[in-house]
Amino acid sequence: MTAAYSWFWGNIISSRDSLMQLTGGGVQAETLLLEAGYKQKIYALIRAKGTPFNNHKTIWDSDVYPKHAVIGLLASQNKLPTIDNISTRGMVMVNRCSLCERQPESVAHLFFECQFSQVVWQDIST
Known part of the structure; x- marks a missing residue:
């Protein structure tokens, strides 16, 4: 092209x-x-023929805020608008995490690998 x-x-x-x-x-x-x-x-x-998502009862529990449920659903399907997902749609962007600016931004990085998310997970678990 x-x-x-x-x-x-x-x-x-x-x-x-x-x-x-x-x-x-x-x-x-x-x-x-x-x-x-x-x-x-x-x-x-x-259509993508991946593993079906079976944790709907966890995400759509009555105690979960709807906004959090939608974010959880999108994250589980790797459909959050992270820079790596946006770049696959043809938009050219510098792929750096907006929080730490050290590694490429992806769902896995934002939720588990980023130093900022690790602090949040530690605070939640204690």
Whole structure:
């Protein structure tokens, strides 16, 4: 992809190429697009097929604030808008933790590895 493409068109082209890889070629992709219910079939092909999240009772407990529950759910699915997740969507950013500015910012770093989060965990556990 060249710099002449906008972000939008770059994603359209990338999606087309991904669909062709998943279906095995242009003819198969075109056939799929002409079938009834093609949106559901394409979604089934491209969706992430990870381990299902089974801790919903812990996160959605009645004693948990809704905001904390949503953050916990997003963190468990690695969908929090951290710099590393944002950069995978095409935005170029310097990937440094906004708290310690020493290591790349990720869900694992923010919750467990960062020196600031370790202090919080120590305070909670004592």
